[in-house]
Amino acid sequence: MNDRGRKISIVLADDHRVVRAGLRLLLDTEPDFEVVAEAGDVPESLRKVTAFHPDVLILDLSMPGESSLKAIPAIRSSEPGTQIVVLTMQNDPTFARDALRAGAIGYVLKEAADGELVQAVRHAADGVTYLNPMLGARLAAEPAERPAAPDMLSAREVEVLRLIAQGHTNNEIAARLYLSVRTIESHRAHIQRKTGRMTRADLVAYAQQHELL
Numbered sequence: 001m002n003d004r005g006r007k008i009s010i011v012l013a014d015d016h017r018v019v020r021a022g023l024r025l026l027l028d029t030e031p032d033f034e035v036v037a038e039a040g041d042v043p044e045s046l047r048k049v050t051a052f053h054p055d056v057l058i059l060d061l062s063m064p065g066e067s068s069l070k071a072i073p074a075i076r077s078s079e080p081g082t083q084i085v086v087l088t089m090q091n092d093p094t095f096a097r098d099a100l101r102a103g104a105i106g107y108v109l110k111e112a113a114d115g116e117l118v119q120a121v122r123h124a125a126d127g128v129t130y131l132n133p134m135l136g137a138r139l140a141a142e143p144a145e146r147p148a149a150p151d152m153l154s155a156r157e158v159e160v161l162r163l164i165a166q167g168h169t170n171n172e173i174a175a176r177l178y179l180s181v182r183t184i185e186s187h188r189a190h191i192q193r194k195t196g197r198m199t200r201a202d203l204v205a206y207a208q209q210h211e212l213l
Contacts, residue, residue, distance in 0.1 A: 007032050008125045011048045013039040013068075014060040014087065023058070023087075023113065030118055042066035049079050056124045058117070061088035061099065069102055073199040076103035083124040087113060093138045096131060102198045106130040152194055158212060160187040164200065165207035 010027060012035050014020045020038050027033045036052045039045040041063050049057055057075065061068050072084055085106030086099045096107045106120040109132050120130040131139070153161065163173045170188065174181045192198055197206050206212075 007034040008056060008121060009052065009054040010035045010121065011037045011039060011045065011052060011054045011057045011082075013042075013045040013048070013058060013063070015040050015063040019060075019110075023117065026114065026117060027121070033118075033121065042068055042071045046071065046075060046078075049075055049082055053079060054082055056121050057082050057084045058087055058121070059084055059104070061086050061090055061095065069098060072099065072102040072104055077199070083127065085117070085120045085124050085130070087117065091132075091135065093135050096135045097139060098193070098198075100129070100131070101196060107132055107135065109135075153191065157187055157191050157194075160184060161191050161203060161207055162212050164188065164191075165204045165212065 010033060012020055012023055012027070014023065017040070020040075024035055024038070027035055036054055037048040039048045042065055045057065045059060045068075048054075059068055059072070068086075072086075075082065075084060083106070084104040085108060086104045087108050087110055088095065088099075089110050090096075091109055099107055105124045105127070106129065108116045108120045108130070112132060116130075116132065123130040159177065160173060163176065168176070170181050170184045173179075174184045177184070191203070195203070195206050197203050
């Protein structure tokens with residue numbers, strides 16, 4: 001048993017059954033870990049987290065259907081007691097930065113899961129960030145990013161950001177601007193990447209800060 005006095009409860013989300021089985025074998029070797037549920041896609045992950053309120057969600061970054069990255073803020077908002085460890089094959093530091101900004105506390109490469117996942121879960125349960133060392137070094141070597149100023153956004157992106165901040169949905173914005181929902185989603189993704197703001201609340205704060213409302 002750990003210092004928490006109880007087992008660390010875990011929901012394991014990956015769309016490959018064989019991968020989940022292997023990861024579960026790894027996690028089950030730890031006497032203070034308990035995998036309480038598994039999920040194969042993002043909607044099921046949300047349902048299992050809501051049902052079981054785990055200490056840690058291990059979330060595959062690339063599952064079919066909905067975006068795991070976009071789901072992270074929603075999960076953190078609805079279940080603030082659940083920490084998220086991203087498990088992925090993506091070794092680009094940009095993905096690591098985006099995942100941590102979205103609200104994940106850990107980022108583990110699948111190729112290093114045998115040596116890192118247990119440690120990442122323990123860190124997450126204690127509220128401590130864990131980042132794959134190789135990616136951490138690459139991020140540290142990159143020049144510091146400056147927050148995007150409004151003039152770094154295109155005119156259309158500013159327009160979309162203003163409507164997001166006013167509370168409109170993607171469908172409503174698409175109808176108002178006579179664009180497809182997919183185009184609005186693309187604009188929103190570009191805005192999030194340029195501003196470093198992932199949630200609606202953060203985008204509203206950014207729009208207010210720059211007097212875009």
